[in-house]
Amino acid sequence: MALNRRGFLGAGAGVLAAPAVLAEGHARPRVLVIGGGAGGATAARYLARDGAGAVAVTLVEPSRVYVSCFFSNLYLGGLKRIEEIGHSYGGLARGGVNVVHDWAVAVDRAARVVTLAGGGELGYDRLILSPGIDFVEGAVPGWSLAAQNAMPHAYKAGSQTELLRAQVAAMPQGGIFAMVAPPNPYRCPPGPYERVSMVAHVLKETNPTAKILIADPKPKFSKMSLFEEGWAEHYPGMIDWVGEDFGGGVVRVDPDAMTLSIDGEATRVDVCNVIPAMKAGRIAQIAGVTEGNWAPVHAADMSSRVDPDIHVLGDAAAQGDMPKSGFAANSQAKVCANAVLAALTGSAQFPPRYANTCWSLIAPQDGVKVGATYEATAEKIARVDGFISQPGETAALRRETYGESEDWYAAMTADMFGAPVT
C-alpha cells in the first residue's frame, strides 16, 4: 500500500488524527477553492458534502456557467448543443458551497489571504488551486491572445468554441481547416485529434471537398493508430497530418493574411485553430507554487511541494503519470478533499486512489477509449495498469464505447456540480 505522507490511519485502527489546523477566531476551518472546473468544483462539492458543515467551503470562479471542454468537440461536430455542455453553480451553492464569482489575482501565503479582482479578500486555512491552463506566450510565432478571434484556440470552452464552429460553417467549398497542435504535456492528449475527427464529420456532410491540415510538433500522438484507421475509413483523403519529422513543429502564423507556414512553406487557410503550448493557470504561478510551467505536488494528497497549506489539482499540477484530463482532475479532487477534511477536522483519512479513462469520438457512434489505474508513490502518481481500444473493433463495440462516454459525461458532471436546481 502506498502510504500517505501524513500517515494513513485506517478506519479499522480506530484512531483519528487530531485536527491540525483551527485558526483562532474562526468558528470553522476555512477551505478556499480557486477555479470551479473538473478539479475545483468536485473538491468544493465533496468538502461541503462529506464535511457536513464542519468546514467552511468557498469557491472562487469567474464564470456563471461552466462550459465543459469535455464534449466540446461533439458540439463542434454538431452532435451536442452548447446548452448541453453548460453547467451552473446553483447546485453547489445549494449544497453549502459559498460560490463567489470573481477572479483570484493574488495569494499572500504568509498571511493566508487571497485577493480577488473585485477587491475582496478571503482568508483560508487550506487553499486548493484548480485553475486549469493558460497558454505559453510566444509559443506559436505570430499568434497571441490578441489574435484569438481570427485564429481561435477553443481550448478553453465557451465563446471560443462557438466561434470555431461558426468559422467551420462559413468555410468556402473546398476550403482548408488548419490546426496547430500543441507540444506535450497539454490538456486532453487525444483532444486535438478528436476535434479533427468532429470537424471532418461536419465537412464530410456539408463541404466534402474541403481539406484538413494539421501541423504537429510531436512525432506521434495519443490513440494515433485508432485515429488514423478511423480517418482513413470515415474521411478518406481529407486529413493531412504533418508531424515533427516533416517540420510540423516549425510553424508561424499570420492572422491578418490567414496563412500558416510549416517549415517555411506558407499556405493560405480558411480556418486556423491554433492550440499553443500550455502551462498551469496563471494564479498557480502568482501563488509561487510552480516550478517551470506546472505546480509539483505530492501524490499522497495533491498538496503542493512548495507550500503544505496549498493543494493543486487537475491540469495545473505536475503529479506524474496521469494525463491532464477532466476525469483525472475529478479523481484527484476526491483524494484531496478527503485529506483536507482529515487534516482540518480529524475525520478518517483513507489511502489515495486514482483512475482515468478518456473517451474520444472518431465519427458518430465510433467511440474509442484509453484508461489506467494509478497508485501514489513518494515520487509521483504512478501508472499501474491500463487498457486501450484496439484497431479493427466491431461497430457494435464502438457504439457501446460511445454509449459509455455519454453515461460518463452525465455522471461526472453530476458528481462535479450536484443535481441542477430546476
Next chain:
Amino acid sequence: MAEGKRLICGGLVAVLCGGAAAADALCSDPVLPAGDAAYGAYLAGSCRSCHGAGDPGAIPAIAGMTREDFAAALIGYRCGRRTHAGMQGVARSLGPREIAALAAYFATGAED
C-alpha cells in the same frame, strides 16, 4: 496470507490481507472481511465518476445493489469471469478489504 487458503479478515486483521495471494484466494474461495461502510463511502467516489443515477445505458447503475451482488460483480471482474477492460483494471486495484467496504456501503442505500 500466503499460507492460509481461506481469508479470515476482519477489523484490525484486515490490513494484513491484500496483494497477489489474496487475489488468487478471492477467485477460488471468495470470503470477504466485514465491510467498513465509511471506507466504502470514500471509495464510492471513484465509482461516481462513471456510474450515475440516470437511466442505465452502457454503464449500469450500481446504487442499491445488494452486498452479495456487488461483491460478486467486482470479484467476477477481478478474476476475469466478467470482462470489461476498465472494470477489470478497477477490480484488480481493489483488495478484499476495499471490495467488502464498497459492498457494505452500497448496501446501505446511501446512493439511492
